[in-house]
Amino acid sequence: MKRYEEKPFFPMFIDLSKKKVVVIGGGRIAGRRIRTLLSFAGQICVIAPEVTEEIEGYIKEGMVTHLKTRYAPELIRDADLVLAATDDPACNEQAADECRRRGIPVNVSHKKELCDFYFPGTAVCGDLTAGVTASGRDHGKAKRAREEIEKILIKLEEETKA
Ligand SMILES: C[C@@]1(CC(=O)O)c2cc3[nH]c(cc4nc(cc5[nH]c(cc(n2)[C@H]1CCC(=O)O)[C@@](C)(CC(=O)O)[C@@H]5CCC(=O)O)C(CC(=O)O)=C4CCC(=O)O)c(CCC(=O)O)c3CC(=O)O
């Protein structure tokens, strides 16, 4: 697929509240993304033989469902969105291929060139939601921008309330 790298990704705000997001892998990165997605997604399913304590907590609380197994193509059949976030590049790439065949948007955490969308830094405050990306070139900068935006959103919310 051709990548129009001279143009930034369009920040589209999509309704995930009735959608199923499947996260493949249950490590640190998966945990960070799930933590964000909990505010947005209707259903989150994790596919991984082992998960971190953080994710285990979400599962116990009923916030996330868990398929305690390795990735297999049939497990993502009913997914609306997929995050391939295992530490096994071959597995992530296989999942990305399967998603392309099925027309499911996929994020591949070890290789930005395979991402249909980047995972943004997010800030939510009242009705205001912001997402930020550094176009895949500087996640640290995206994080700093998100932190600054968060402060602005909090300030705006307080001003609106006053
Ligand atoms: C391209 C992108 C694709 C995608 O969507 O996955 C991608 C790719 C990669 N990130 C890597 C590493 C780290 N990423 C972070 C953090 C964040 N990364 C996020 C997004 C993205 N990361 C996408 C767009 C990036 C952009 O906008 O430029 C954020 C915004 C959202 C989120 O992940 O929640 C979040 C900040 C959230 C916030 O705080 O707001 C940290 C921690 C830190 O910076 O503190 C580390 C250090 C490791 C660690 O400690 O985890 C590596 C490994 C290579 C390397 O180390 O460089 C790759 C792979 C590659 O570059 O090919």
Ligand SMILES: NC(=O)C1=CN([C@@H]2O[C@H](COP(=O)(O)OP(=O)(O)OC[C@H]3O[C@@H](n4cnc5c(N)ncnc54)[C@H](O)[C@@H]3O)[C@@H](O)[C@H]2O)C=CC1
């Ligand atoms: N995009 C980003 O922001 C970042 C991406 N990365 C990349 O993300 C990937 C994951 O990193 P971490 O979460 O730190 O790894 P981790 O080692 O904490 O977790 C890996 C997880 O993948 C699971 N897993 C392994 N093989 C699997 C399979 N076949 N099916 C299902 N689950 C499987 C393991 O059980 C474990 O839960 C790495 O490839 C790394 O290169 C790393 C840092 C930041």
